[in-house]
Amino acid sequence: MKIAYCTPSLYIAGGVERVLTLKANYFADRFGHDVTIILTDGHGKQPYYHLSDKVRVINLDIGFEELWTCTFIKKVFVYLRKQRLFKRRLRAELMRLRPDITVSMLRREINFITDIKDGSMKIGEMHINKKNYRNFETEDTNIVKRCFAKFWMYGLVSKLKKLDKFVVLTDEDKKAWNGLKNMVSIPDPLSFTPSTRSDLMRKRVIAVGRYSHEKGYDLLLRAWSKVEKECPDWELAVFGMGNREPYEQLSAELGIDSSRCRLNGSTHDIEREYTASSLFVSSSRFEGFGMALVEAMACGLPVISFDGACGPRAIISHGTDGLLVPAEDANALAAAMSSLMKSPGRMNEMAGNAVRKSENYDMDMLAEKWRELFNEVCNK
Template sequence: MAGGVERVLTLKANYFAEHFGYDITIILTEGKGKPLFYSLSDKVKVINLDINFEELWTCSFFKKIIIYLRKQRLFKKSLTTELMRIRPDITISLLRREINFITSVKDGSKKVGELHINRKNYRNFEESRSNIFKLLFSKLWMYSLINKLKKLERLVVLTDYDKLAWKELDNVVTIPNPLSFSPSRMSPQTEKRVIAVGRYCHEKGYDFLLSAWAKVQAECTDWQLVIFGDGNRTEYEQQIDRLNIDRMRCKLNARTSDVHSEYVHSSLAVCSSRFEGFGLVIVEAMACGLPVVSFDCPWGPRSIIDNGNDGVLVENGNVDELATIMVKLMTNPEIRIEMANRAAQNVRRYEIDQIAMLWKSLFDNL
């Protein structure tokens, strides 16, 4: 996979293997035989259990249940076997399907959970409030999850706001994601280009962004908007046509292998997400000398952006305000450049050296 979680995992694994001499093994369930998207240090071992849960995506509902139960039994058996063989000091779970059994594995390791999404949107049951059965299921599921999380030595979340959301737990600590690269160049703030980065999905709110851009393009006729990400762009292409957006100044691009260069060739970044566990793209953009205009969505952006100082937080989902703030920064280079300079300075607190020490302190205490 090529998402933010995978990128952060790779970065931390490489750092701990290279700088601290940790013996690290990454255990995967998907992608057997496929090359890794991000480069791993030769010192990091990789084991692929080849469970292939992705097969479930194409199954009917009832077939999905049968195949899932079979694969989950295989997963539990295979992962337990590997942990008993490796006998690690610490096992970190990204809280996927293994949370159902990981704390019961008697391999002697301390179990740590690492959550990359906020509580409200973790396994989100969006329609549960309008369906009594879904509501009941979601409550039972959360009750079961809480009991499993209590058995972890630590639950690591990305923001203090999310830490407060887990009121039932006393083992929660906050460690934010690290900046995924050290920029060699900064934006000169000369190119009239707005950038957004992230998957083409409901969560990222590109429907909001395009609606805002339809208003912005009329006032800033020499600026363009570029979006980079994985996923299906069809519905957003259709929205561009419905809103009569100038396609010459609004480009929906696939994922880029050089996001650093794309930031440097832009002058403003936008985050239109409905929710963010953290907001790695915000940190990246700021590090490259871009102020970020972001919805004040749960919970990542407000933990990163100092509102009005190194970026701007907009009322979550308020398209008109998003458009207004974008125009303000696009048409006021002095304000934008001042914010950009402060952004590049303030975001240094997320450099890997500092974040790694937080993790090392956690490990040492365990």
Template sequence: MPKTAKKYKLVYLTPALYVAGGVERVLTLKANYFAEHYDYDITIILTDGKDKPFFYPLSPKIKVINLDINFEELWTCSFIKKIFVYLKKQRLYRKLVEAELMRLRPDITVSLLRREINFLTDIKDGSKKIGELHVNRANYRNFEADDANCVKRIFAKFWMRNLVSKLKKLDSFVVLTNEDRQAWPELLNVSVISDPLSFVPTQVSMMAEKRVMAVGRYVYQKGFDLLLQAWSIAEKTHPDWQLAVFGDGDRTQYQKQMRELGIDSNRCHLNGPTSNIQQEYVNSSLFVFSSRFEGFGMVLIEAMACGLPVVSFACPCGPRDIVKNGEDGILVENGNVEAMADALSRLMGDDTLRRSMSQSGIMNVRRFNIEQIADCWRTLFESVKKDC
């Protein structure tokens, strides 16, 4: 950090830090770096998880204020009760946030775009207001379009119109990919800053194990049903390879699908979460990414940093910004099972190509190192404050 660089006072607003989520991990990474390397004065304001330990280690230099609003109570309320409880809690939240910001007088307030976006820009504490979004627009507060009735669709349009009006008032609105930036044509204040790589690998794959790896929760979004369809084709041409999936959630339906597809259970393993994801990357030689949609795709850059070439659906949003098609991986049409199977077969059968892509990926993902990402944020902070 340049000696003349300004040391900012930052406030982050997010619901909680006790969960093992991607947003929580990225916020912790960035806040720790800003506090330790830039000497920023950082306060994180929470609404939930009172007295629960933080999942990711937080620098002792960072101050945390838990307002104990307990929005999580809404999860157990009936629909009618939920409306009244929400309105009461939201009024309290605004009152307490405003009091804290007026007391702290930060240079910059950063919202993770939860409930505070409804009032944040109206608080006159003197701070610049930045919002950062960790999902793509199409799946931000998704109203389940497949089963949405007319009332839900009308509400969704009204909600999005109101959201856009709030986002316009921000000093900057940060998204994760260039692809998603194009999804906000109404806004002139959009910046793109990717998530940082969550670790620096201590070793990389030697490309010795004939194993394809995938990571993610066992949910519709991650597309493991599509992956299994592709694998049922690819495994037939490469009987010496195996597939290993790691993730949290209910695997029952996917295990049933394996049986229905006749997949060899000795070579396809649906595992639970792992406590040593780096070692699992290193023990593999190819990474497959089957998501239907994403906000970014952290596991892609993790796998590439560990030396794995990738086969990925070109889903919105993330893979197109991360993977250099034909250089460090192969992008295939989103949802195209046959194309994914072909790409997997091609890479499983070409050791030279895998090794070439491995080396390219290791080099290419350096742009996601925390040093580079933090510098992008520092530049943004300086930009929004330059007129003060």
């Protein structure tokens, strides 16, 4: 089977990039599919995650990243010009490749992907929940943005209806897209099989994710400023890409002990960091799924998360393999952390349950779901 994926770039250490790389490698190496990933940005930059030699990468070199530096007025004209170029180049590439299936990661190509008559079946993958799809990269909003988001969502739904299949990560989010009949939910797979598990002996809390508003590290630091006083022998380690400066400044303002609170960059060996910790905390304001939660559970860590929309509550069984606390409540997060950190017996019990829960996200099992989906759409 010949499969083409459309996504902006692969050089960023993000969740979408990680999942796409994992699936592309598996489908090419294990299923023997002919897999191509078509990019618009990051020309000349190497993929952050290891990509199989059997996976072909084509960069259309559109350079949408230029929009990040444009004024609003200029951004409109630059976007329209680049979008026309993107449409022309992607159409030409798909007509040349003639894939059986084209998968859109629901970025700019969703505006026209179903209009390209290359003979391929079109599938869309959603990696954020519906509620937060239009504001997952910004912390500010206003009435103009909200009105635009509603208008944009109306247009998006009309395009999603034209897809042969629309894939979301959770059953809860599937219900949110009421009116769409072409949907299926398939969660993200565990990105690695741990070679070892934490012995829960090191008193370290870990958080993983890029430094951005939606990951809620400001809330985590506010919670930690209380926890560090109650549990002075514990430390916090955060790992992720992005600008750490605002969080370092907030940490200083809160009087947090910098020797026990490390704000680190990203790491290529996240398994080592999980297994060197004893508790995972997610402070995200929202999550499409929560891959880091599953990774931490597979490494034998009990987990604590805000009970935001979808993601975490689809993964965590509260009180069994982790704890869910009210969304964006830093005080509740601090209380949950302190309570669990003071109860090693409870932590060990949750850790064992967490490992068993992580088995639900085994790549072999979920890859079969994708194979069934591909076969279904191709045999229509």
